[in-house]
Amino acid sequence: MRSIDLSQYLNGLSSYTELRFHENSNNDIMILNGNVVSNTKSVQGGVSARVFKNGMWGFSSSSDGTSEAISQVLKLAQNNADFLGGKSQSQDKKLEKSSGKFTKEFYTKKKKWSQKERIDFLQEVDTYITKTYPQLSSRALGFSCIDFSKQLATSNNSNGQTFLPRSHFRLNLTIEKEGKSFSLADTKGGLGEIEDVFSEPKDLFSMIDDLFHHLEKKKEGVLAKGGVHDVVLGHSITGILAHEAVGHTVEADLVLGGSVAGELLNQTVASPLVSMTDFAHSAFGEVCHVPVYIDDEGTPSQDAELIKNGQLKTFMHNRESAAHFGHKALGNARAFNYFDEPLIRMRNTAILPGQSELKDMISSVESGYYFTHTSNGQADSTGEFMFGVPMGYEIKNGQLGQAVIDTTISGVAFEMLKTVDAVGNDFKWMSSGFCGKKQRMSVSFGGPSIKCKINVGGQ
Amino acid sequence: MELLKKTLNQLLSKGAEKAQLVFSENHKQEFNVEANEISLLRTNITKSLSLRVIKDGKQGRLSINKVDELSLSQAVEDVLSICAASPVDNGYDISSETGKFSFSSGKEEVKPEEAYNYLKAYLQQSQKEFPQVQQESVMVSYDYSKVFVVNTNGLLADINSGQYSVSNMFTAKEGERTSSFNFTGFLTSQLDVPLMEKMSTRKLLNESVLHLDAKPIGQKFNGDIIVTPHALTGFFLGGLLSHLRDGRLIDGSSYFKDKLGQNVLSSRLGIQVYTCDPRFAVSAPMTSDGFISKDYSIFNKGRLDNYLLSQYGSNKTGLGQTYNDGGLIEMSAGEMKLEQMIKNTKKGLVVARISAGAPGANGDFSGVAKNSFYVENGEVKYPIKETMISGNLFEMFNSMSEVSQEVLNNGSAILPWVKFTGVSVSG
Numbered sequence: 001m002r003s004i005d006l007s008q009y010l011n012g013l014s015s016y017t018e019l020r021f022h023e024n025s026n027n028d029i030m031i032l033n034g035n036v037v038s039n040t041k042s043v044q045g046g047v048s049a050r051v052f053k054n055g056m057w058g059f060s061s062s063s064d065g066t067s068e069a070i071s072q073v074l075k076l077a078q079n080n081a082d083f084l085g086g087k088s089q090s091q092d093k094k095l096e097k098s099s100g101k102f103t104k105e106f107y108t109k110k111k112k113w114s115q116k117e118r119i120d121f122l123q124e125v126d127t128y129i130t131k132t133y134p135q136l137s138s139r140a141l142g143f144s145c146i147d148f149s150k151q152l153a154t155s156n157n158s159n160g161q162t163f164l165p166r167s168h169f170r171l172n173l174t175i176e177k178e179g180k181s182f183s184l185a186d187t188k189g190g191l192g193e194i195e196d197v198f199s200e201p202k203d204l205f206s207m208i209d210d211l212f213h214h215l216e217k218k219k220e221g222v223l224a225k226g227g228v229h230d231v232v233l234g235h236s237i238t239g240i241l242a243h244e245a246v247g248h249t250v251e252a253d254l255v256l257g258g259s260v261a262g263e264l265l266n267q268t269v270a271s272p273l274v275s276m277t278d279f280a281h282s283a284f285g286e287v288c289h290v291p292v293y294i295d296d297e298g299t300p301s302q303d304a305e306l307i308k309n310g311q312l313k314t315f316m317h318n319r320e321s322a323a324h325f326g327h328k329a330l331g332n333a334r335a336f337n338y339f340d341e342p343l344i345r346m347r348n349t350a351i352l353p354g355q356s357e358l359k360d361m362i363s364s365v366e367s368g369y370y371f372t373h374t375s376n377g378q379a380d381s382t383g384e385f386m387f388g389v390p391m392g393y394e395i396k397n398g399q400l401g402q403a404v405i406d407t408t409i410s411g412v413a414f415e416m417l418k419t420v421d422a423v424g425n426d427f428k429w430m431s432s433g434f435c436g437k438k439q440r441m442s443v444s445f446g447g448p449s450i451k452c453k454i455n456v457g458g459q
Numbered sequence: 460m461e462l463l464k465k466t467l468n469q470l471l472s473k474g475a476e477k478a479q480l481v482f483s484e485n486h487k488q489e490f491n492v493e494a495n496e497i498s499l500l501r502t503n504i505t506k507s508l509s510l511r512v513i514k515d516g517k518q519g520r521l522s523i524n525k526v527d528e529l530s531l532s533q534a535v536e537d538v539l540s541i542c543a544a545s546p547v548d549n550g551y552d553i554s555s556e557t558g559k560f561s562f563s564s565g566k567e568e569v570k571p572e573e574a575y576n577y578l579k580a581y582l583q584q585s586q587k588e589f590p591q592v593q594q595e596s597v598m599v600s601y602d603y604s605k606v607f608v609v610n611t612n613g614l615l616a617d618i619n620s621g622q623y624s625v626s627n628m629f630t631a632k633e634g635e636r637t638s639s640f641n642f643t644g645f646l647t648s649q650l651d652v653p654l655m656e657k658m659s660t661r662k663l664l665n666e667s668v669l670h671l672d673a674k675p676i677g678q679k680f681n682g683d684i685i686v687t688p689h690a691l692t693g694f695f696l697g698g699l700l701s702h703l704r705d706g707r708l709i710d711g712s713s714y715f716k717d718k719l720g721q722n723v724l725s726s727r728l729g730i731q732v733y734t735c736d737p738r739f740a741v742s743a744p745m746t747s748d749g750f751i752s753k754d755y756s757i758f759n760k761g762r763l764d765n766y767l768l769s770q771y772g773s774n775k776t777g778l779g780q781t782y783n784d785g786g787l788i789e790m791s792a793g794e795m796k797l798e799q800m801i802k803n804t805k806k807g808l809v810v811a812r813i814s815a816g817a818p819g820a821n822g823d824f825s826g827v828a829k830n831s832f833y834v835e836n837g838e839v840k841y842p843i844k845e846t847m848i849s850g851n852l853f854e855m856f857n858s859m860s861e862v863s864q865e866v867l868n869n870g871s872a873i874l875p876w877v878k879f880t881g882v883s884v885s886g
Contacts, residue, residue, distance in 0.1 A: 033710050035775065039545045041537065042522035044507065057499040063506045063524040080500035083571060090496060116544035123546070138710035174712055174820060181712045181820035223823070226679060226847060226885035256494040257595030258630035260637040339487075339503040375816040381595070381630040381640045384845060386827045388816020406819035410827045410847060438596065457825025457847040457885070 006153035009070055013155050015081060016052040016095060018297060019074065021045070021065065021151040022338035027115075027194075030142035030170075031122050034130075038142065039119065045149075046338040049077040054085035055093030061339040096322035096329045099156045100300035102293045105163035108193040118143055118194065124201040125208070129173075133212050137181065138174035143167065144432070145194050146442070150296070158298025164291065166190065166442055167197040168432040169204060173211055177219045182405065184215045184373065184390055187432035190289040190444070214372065214391050214403070221403035222394070224456050230368035231409070231454050232361045232395070235428040237374045237387065238447025242276055242351045243435070244377035245385040245413035247445075250306055250314075251332075251344045252321035259381045260414070261312065269312045270417030274450075276307040278316060279348040280331055288348035289431035289444035292331055296342040301331025306349075310417075318344050336439040343438060351447035354423025361422045361451040363398035369456060370395050371409065383413040408457040416454055424449035460617070462526065463609045469535045470512055471611060475542075477513040479553040479610035479749055482506070482526070485602060490574050492597035492627075495586070497578055500571070510538045516547035550774040554749030557613040562744040565621025565648060567603050573650055574599040574623070581627075581654040588655075589631070589664045591671065595640060597627040599650070608749050616749070622741050622870075623647050625654060631667040638670035639844070641812060641830045643689060646740040646870030658689075658867055666811065666830060666842070673844035676833050679885040683807035683860065684848060685800055685834070688867040688874035690810050691790070694826070696874070698818045698852050700785060703757065703765075705772030712820050714853050715763055719778070722762045725859040729791030730757040732767070732783045740870030743786045753782045789873040793862025797876050800861045802837040808884060809834060810848065818852045825849035828884075846886030855879040 006019045023045025030038035047070050048061035058080025060073040085091075113121075122141055129139050147165040152158065168189035174181050188207055189197050198204075233241065246269075248254060249261040256262075261269075270276075277283070280301035281291035292301045297319050304316050314327060321344065322329035333342035362370055375388035386408050394401035431444035463480050470478040484506050491499040508531075509522040519542030523534050578599050585592055603621035608614060626644035630637060643658045655661050686695060707713035715723060734752035735742040743752050748770050756764040765781050766772075773780035801809070808831050815826020828848050833840045856879075863876035 032706070035548055035550065035709070036546050037705075037709070037771075038520075039518065039541060040520040040522065041541060044522070044524050046505070046524065056497075059499060059501040061501075061503045061505070063504070065525075076502050080502055083575075084497065084500050087497075087575075114544065115541050119544055119546065138712055140710070174710070183712075183820045223849075224825075226825075226849060226883060253493060254595070257628075258593035258632040258637055258640075260635075263635045339505055341499060341501060377816075378814045380814070380829065382637050382844070384639065384814075384827065384829075386814045386816075390816070390819070406816075406823050406825070407849075408815055408825040408827070408847065410814075410845065412845065438598075455845060455847060455886075457827075457849050 006151060007159065009074060010153055010155045015078065017074070017155040018050045019070070019153050020048050020296060020338065022048065022335070023149045024337060025147045027145040028142065029118055029122060030140060031126055032140045033138055034126060036119065044337060047073055048338050049073045050341055051077045051081040052095060053081040054088040055090035056081060056084035056088045057341070058082065058084065059341045093320065094323040095319040097156050097319065098299055098329060099154065099158040100294055100298070101159040102300065103161045104291070104293045105161070106165055106192060107163055108195045110195040113195055121201055125204055128201065128205055129208055135175060136173055137176040140172040142170050143194060144170055147193070152296060152298055154298035158294065160294035160298060162293065165193045167192055167194040169198065170432070171208065171211060173215050175215055175219050182215060182219045184211055184218060186211050190429070190431040191287065191291065217403035218391055218405055221405040224369065224404045224407040226457055227455070228453055229456050230365045231456070232365060232370045232449055232451050234370065234372040235424065235426045235447060235449045236430060237371055238351050238450055239428070239430045239445030240374050240377045240387055242349045242447055243346060243443065243445040244379040244387065245383065245416070246276060246306065247278065247346045247349045248379035249381070249383050249413060250312070250316060252315040252317045252325060253344050254381060255315055256321065257381065260383045264312050264414065267312060268310050269414040270307055270310040271420040272310040273354055273423045274307055274310055274417050274420055275352045277350060277352065278304040278306055278332070278346050279350065283348060283350065289429055290347050290442055292334065292347045295331040295333045296335045297333040299329045299331045299333065304330045304332065316344055316346065318342060334441060336441050340439045345437070345441045346435065346443050348444045350445060351450065353425055353427045353448040356422040356424050358424050358426060358449045361424065361449060362395055362400065364451065365395040366397060368395045369393065369404060370400060384410065385413055386410040410455045416452060419453040420450050422451040460607055460609070460615070463607055466531050466535065467609060467611060473535060473539055475512045475514050475539065477553045477611050479511045481509045481606065481608050483604055483606045485604040487600055487602050488571060489598055489600035490578050492578060492582065492594055495582060495594045497575065510534055511553065512538045512542045513551050513553065514542050516549060516551065517542050517545040518548065518551040519545060550771045552770055552774060553610045553612060554614055554770070555612060556750055558615065560616040560751060562742065563619040564742055565603065567621060569601045574601065577650040577654065584655050585664060589668055591631045591633045591668050592664050593630050593632055595628045595630055598625070600624050608745065610749060614749060616745060618744055620741065623650060627654065627660070629664060629667060631671050633671055636671045638667045638673065639829045641667055644869065648740050658869060670830060670842045673842040675845045676843050676884065676886040680806060681881055681883055683804050683878050683880050684882045685804065685807065685809045685876055685878045687809065687811045687876055690812050691874050691877060692872050694813050694815060695852065699856060700767060703767045705769055708766060708768060708772060708778065709775045714822060718763050719766065720763065724758060724761045724856045726761040727793060727859040727862050728758045728761050728856060731755065731789045732757060732785045733787040733789065734783065736787065738868060738873060739787050743784060746782055746784050750782045755781060755783050787871055790875060792864055792866050792875045795861050795863060797863045797865050800863060800876065800878050801834060801839060803861065804834045804837060807834050808832065808843065808848070809839060813848070822852035824852060843886065846884065849883040855882065
């Protein structure tokens with residue numbers, strides 16, 4: 001994406017204004033049973049402007065990036081702000097106006113892979129699968145790569161230029177038994193262009209072996225027994241718990257929309273073993289998978305410490321909600337496409353690791369489940385959440401038993417978190433997902449294994 | 460159109476055997492409500508061009524949104540490069556349609572005051588009738604698009620369409636009590652019916668208030684569930700139809716594999732897909748792979764009449780192509796009043812929304828019944844929370860015991876209330 005001086009367009013504007021150049025590049029390859037069913041590239045970019053007047057927002061965007069187009073989107077955004085601002089009954093609304101300048105670009109320094117090299121890589125992995133596991137009835141594997149290039153200027157002197165690439169390998173295996181199909185999926189990857197995230201096809205073989213091992217067990221699995229059980233949630237699941245069960249309820253726009261968390265600030269919402277942070281860009285001494293150094297409102301990013309030792313400490317904000325609550329904006333306002341306005345979004349949301357060993361947590365359960373994989377999750381304004389769980393195991397007398405086929409777990413976040421009586425010393429980030437809230441958004445989430453009581457769907 | 464023809468010629472001159480281009484230009488004007496207040500007006504003017512090229516049995520696809528000469532020349536090089544990297548696949552092809560095709564619906568421009576006043580009236584009415592309800596996010600958007608499809612077989616199609624899309628998401632809140640959020644949405648050609656009167660919105664808002672006092676059912680049973688059209692459309696119907704599409708039929712995991720023409724589901728099930736019908740707010744004149752759409756029966760009294768296969772899916776499976784993406788759909792209404800369906804229910808739920816992961820490949824699912832009610836001895840007893848339902852999608856559509864006379868039409872789907880038997884409920 002070309003770099004230009006956006007600030008020149010903001011001189012002399014009377015209303016608070018943001019101007020953003022934004023380009024998303026996708027490269028997707030999917031091989032289904034040996035057929036390349038997707039082999040596509042997509043580049044979508046343009047310019048957008050957002051103007052705040054009398055407590056109302058006007059927004060406009062164009063896929064053209066010319067100087068004329070920039071002037072045009074600024075004019076349209078101002079017109080839209082004038083239209084609403086002229087009817088506003090909330091003229092006293094304010095914005096939190098912290099500002100900063102930041103440039104961070106994660107370009108690879110390695111030789112770029114051609115499309116053919118990407119497909120050859122996947123075909124070598126596919127060959128390994130077909131030779132090693134001929135009993136599979138279906139296999140799908142692919143690369144999903146997306147790069148976000150952004151350049152931002154605001155009328156209160158924020159400037160940002162970022163290039164954040166994300167690359168993932170996706171795998172879905174299916175096996176049949178007595179005419180019924182059983183599937184299991186996994187992903188690997190994270191921050192970086194494909195050349196920096198992957199090296200050799202053989203590096204993925206252990207992931208495939210592991211997934212097939214679980215699938216073999218699942219094929220012989222049983223349905224879960226419905227009801228509330230003692231469970232150990234594996235570290236691949238805890239992250240989605242952090243994101244869905246707690247994260248969404250403490251986004252300030254949802255708090256203003258009626259979320260139950262609105263009444264819980266500075267109250268005990270979880271076991272004292274539970275602490276949770278929405279990391280801005282770095283955690284545990286490493287760069288996170290979705291590092292946000294400056295957000296799409298130009299706010300310099302900082303960590304949002306959401307729960308500390310069981311107490312709810314803050315909400316996540318944009319400039320407007322931060323001013324409303326008298327809190328500090330910490331860089332959570334993000335837009336997915338050039339034609340999207342920034343919304344309050346999570347970044348890298350994690351329950352922090354504790355002291356317990358996974359094996360001790362499992363052995364302490366007399367009757368319950370150990371869940372290892374998750375598919376998707378949803379949250380509610382009440383704090384009630386659900387996750388799809390495509391893989392897990394029974395626990396009987398502290399020992400793992402039969403596999404459990406597809407089920408769903410649910411609970412009420414701030415009740416369920418109070419039942420946590422052990423937090424593992426393991427930790428895993430999950431970074432392949434997109435969060436849906438009007439727009440899609442790349443997010444990562446993570447956590448350790450935890451032991452708790454939770455409602456399990458089943459017979 | 461001239462630019463597209465020129466790009467096609469460039470592709471052919473550089474060795475492409477077949478090529479298909481889709482160019483779209485969209486204008487969006489969208490009002491957004493956040494926390495009970497109209498807070499944002501958004502205008503987007505966007506373009507996109509997708510190029511699909513076939514050469515030596517290989518295919519490349521590229522999508523861009525810059526259409527200046529330099530960008531187009533680069534796109535021609537890039538898509539041919541992607542094509543060269545692709546393995547040979549006998550399924551690749553472009554639309555065999557030839558000649559001109561035109562379709563137009565909707566106005567090119569609308570006045571912003573119309574949508575603003577429509578929204579304002581809804582917010583005032585909601586505040587008056589349901590002061591406990593927070594309008595978390597409401598959107599009224601007018602989208603006008605011009606789409607051109609051209610290919611090397613001589614297809615020259617232009618399709619213009621404009622329509623409003625309306626969505627609202629809301630939660631009831633009183634003191635520390637909060638209901639589950641709920642939402643609905645619809646497409647419409649004009650804002651002539653107040654939002655409160657569309658898609659049972661008033662009923663849904665009232666139910667949100669009732670849900671301030673929701674409670675767990677505190678029991679476990681196998682019973683009947685009456686699924687509303689709101690809940691039917693995504694999870695249940697979407698899950699069922701996914702087994703009729705390319706992915707599952709190509710990889711062989713479809714429940715309906717080798718069952719065309721057979722009575723596979725309940726005789727109460729009828730599903731039809733349309734291209735243009737005045738009952739819908741929008742039309743679907745052309746498929747996403749460039750064929751002129753046709754109407755189809757998918758299920759007729761439980762018999763599987765047609766799959767929903769694209770050209771690629773048809774080529775890969777050897778099964779007949781369906782010239783319809785399935786975007787305009789109707790499930791046949793029944794002969795019983797909804798009120799009577801509830802009276803006939805001994806023990807069960809009215810399920811208005813489900814929060815769940817996609818059903819497993821074998822159709823097994825479990826999920827949380829949201830915005831739902833417990834029914835006993837023919838009466839709706841109370842709103843429920845923290846209640847799971849579990850079952851098998853295919854067994855459910857085999858056990859449709861009653862279908863309502865009443866339907867809801869969201870502009871692209873016309874659906875009744877359906878009672879399924881033998882679903883596991885726990886909470």
